[in-house]
Structures are given as structure tokens and as C-alpha cells.
């Protein structure tokens with residue numbers, strides 16, 4: 272686990288919720304920090320003084336959104352964003368329903384995670400789910416993955432992952448192929464079906480035309 276990232280999260284936690292030496296940040300404090308309403312337009316953002324081992328820590332304020340008023344952004348040393356969401360409930364900061372508010376470094380599981388028909392290595396579960404959805408929408412072109420030539424299992428991996436000694440999580444085959452996601456890789460099943468039907472109809476029309484020519488009207 273990244274120590275500096277953990278420390279940055281602890282720093283933000285103390286800032287928001289207070290610690291032994293100081294009270295927590297109120298909505299009013301946040302508004303003053305980001306220059307609301309004096310600044311007059313978004314983004315209302317405040318960058319905290321530099322912390323060791325992370326690139327930036329920023330607080331974003333959204334005055335228009337009653338459900339989500341504060342986003343904490345921590346950019347780690349690799350440039351990866353960690354976002355946490357909060358809402359002011361009149362007394363303290365709470366996490367809006369369905370959002371991520373836990374002030375801890377994102378835990379990345381060691382082994383490959385299965386989402387849908389594919390595996391994801393080196394991604395947090397929510398990232399893997401988002402990636403899988405992007406794959407299904409055909410929006411993840413250029414993404415790198417390993418393909419098992421034996422069982423066609425795909426393993427998408429993060430840049431930081433050490434792939435040495437990795438075997439197929441489905442069949443155990445240790446010889447995996449490096450691939451890059453191209454356009455035609457895997458279509459939406461419905462789209463594939465429609466295309467198949469178009470092809471069949473065309474073949475049928477050609478056959479009918481051929482028969483007409485051969486047999487006469």
C-alpha cells in the first residue's frame with residue numbers, strides 16, 4: 272500500500288472532521304476557501320499546500336448540487352486520481368447515497384478480478400466495473416490485454432502490474448498473448464445478430480435472383 276497516499280488521506284480526514292488540535296471544516300469554511308460566491312463562476316476549487324509523495328490535493332465545491340457539495344481529489348505520484356464525495360448535513364460531512372466517501376487509499380486486490388466475461392488485474396473493483404461497462408459500449412479501444420489462446424479468456428491489466436508468471440485464471444495456461452483492443456473485437460450481441468440477419472437476407476435475395484435467372488419468371 273502507498274504510504275504517502277495513506278498519509279494524504281489521513282490529512283484530508285483531519286481537515287474535514289477535525290482532530291485533537293483543531294475543529295473540522297464547515298461548509299462556511301469551504302465556501303471561503305474556494306472563493307464562493309465572490310469568484311462568481313465554477314470551478315470553485317481550493318488546492319491544499321503540497322503534501323509529500325502525492326501530486327495534488329484539491330477540494331471542489333458544487334453550490335448547485337444539494338446531493339454532492341464537496342469532492343476531494345487526491346492525485347497520487349503516478350498521476351492517478353482518487354475522488355471522494357461529500358455532502359454537508361448541517362453539522363458535518365457525510366457521504367451521499369451511492370457515492371464513495373471513505374477516506375482511505377483505494378485498495379487494489381492482488382489477483383485478477385472477474386467482471387462479466389473478462390478479468391481485470393491491478394484495478395480497484397469499481398474501476399474494473401467501469402472498464403467492463405466501457406468495453407461493452409465499445410469505448411475502450413486501444414486498451415491492452417492478455418488473451419489466453421486456449422480458452423479465449425481476456426485479462427485487462429493496469430500499467431503498474433507486474434505480469435511475470437501470470438497464468439490464465441480460467442484454465443491455468445501460462446502462455447498468454449499480448450493484445451490491444453481493436454474495433455471489431457467483440458460486438459454487442461444484439462448488433463451482431465442484426466448484422467447476421469442482414470447478411471442472411473442479402474444471401475437469400477441473391478439466391479432468389481439467381482434462381483429467377485436460371486428458371487425464368
Ligand SMILES: [Zn+2]
Nearest residue numbers: 419422439442
Ligand atoms: Zn485459458
